[in-house]
Amino acid sequence: MAFVARAQPCAPAWIAGDPIPGVHGKVWGTCLWDRDGSGPGQPLVVAVGEFNIAGDQFAANVATFDLATQRWSRCRDGVNAKARACTSIRNAAGGEDLVVGGDFSMAGGVAVQHLARFDGSRWHDVGGGVNGVVRALASIPTSSTTSLLCVGGAFTASSSVPSPYLATWDGTSWGSLVSGLRDEVNALSIAVNATGSPDLVIAGRFFVRGGLMVCGSACRRSRFIHHQPGLRQSVGLEPVAAMTSSREQNKLIFST
Helix, strand or coil: CCCCCCCCCCCCCCCCCCCCCCEEEEEEEEEEECCCCCCCCCCEEEEEEEEEEECCEECCCEEEEECCCCEEEECCCCECCCEEEEEEEECCCCCEEEEEEECCCEECCEECCCEEEECCCCEEECCCCECCEEEEEEEEECCCCCEEEEEEEECCEECCEECCCEEEECCCCEEECCCCCCCCEEEEEEEECCCCCEEEEEEECCCCCCCEEEECCCCCCCCEECCCCCCCHHHHHCCCCEEEEECCCCEEEEEC
16 A cells, blocks of 8 residues: 655745854954943953854844854944944943944944944944044043043044044043154054053054054053064064054064
C-alpha cells in the first residue's frame, strides 16, 4: 500500500536571518559610552563610520554594541553622512551623552553642522557646530556633571568663534584652544601627566617640530611641548592619522 502526502499551502512570510558579525561598511571611530554613569548599566561600545547595517539592525553610520547581550542597536535615525569620530560627555543627570562628529548635516532629523549629541533618545545640535569636517573628538571631565569637549578637524570656526582646526565646547560656549595651527587636526587623545592631571594630545598634518604637541593642564594653559618624553623623534616625519592612549601604561599609540 502506498501513502502519498501533499504539502499544505501556507501564507508567505519573512523570516529573520542571521545577523552579520559587525557592521556592513566601514568603521572610522569607536568609543565607550556609559549612559547611566555610576549606575548599574555597563558601558556600550559605539562604532561610527560609513555603514547602514549593524548586526541585524538598520543603522545610519552610528551604532552601539552591548557586550553583555552581544547585540547591536541603532541610535534612532543616525546621521546622514560619514561619521568620523565619537566620544562621551557628562550630563546633568550624572550619566553620559554621546557626541559624534564627521561630514554630516543631519542627525536624527535635526539640522546640525558636522557635530551632534545623542542623549539615548534624541539627537541635538552642539552649539551650532563647526564650519568644516570634524575628524577627532576627545573629552575631559570638569565635574561630576560637566565635561570639556575638544573638537579637531578641517574647520576654521565653531559657530561664530574663530578656531582654526581645534576648538573646545564647555556646554555653554565655544573656545579657541590654540593659535598658530596651519593645517587640520586628525587625532586627539587624553594622557595623564606627571602631576596626575589630564593633557590633551593633538596630532595631524601640521608640523610643529615633530608633528606632535601636547596642551598642558586640561587645555587651560597655552604651554606646549613638542613630544612626550621617550617618543622617537622620527615619529613626526609623517602626518599622524590616528591615535589613542593606554590607561594602564599611560602611553600613546598612534599611526601614520
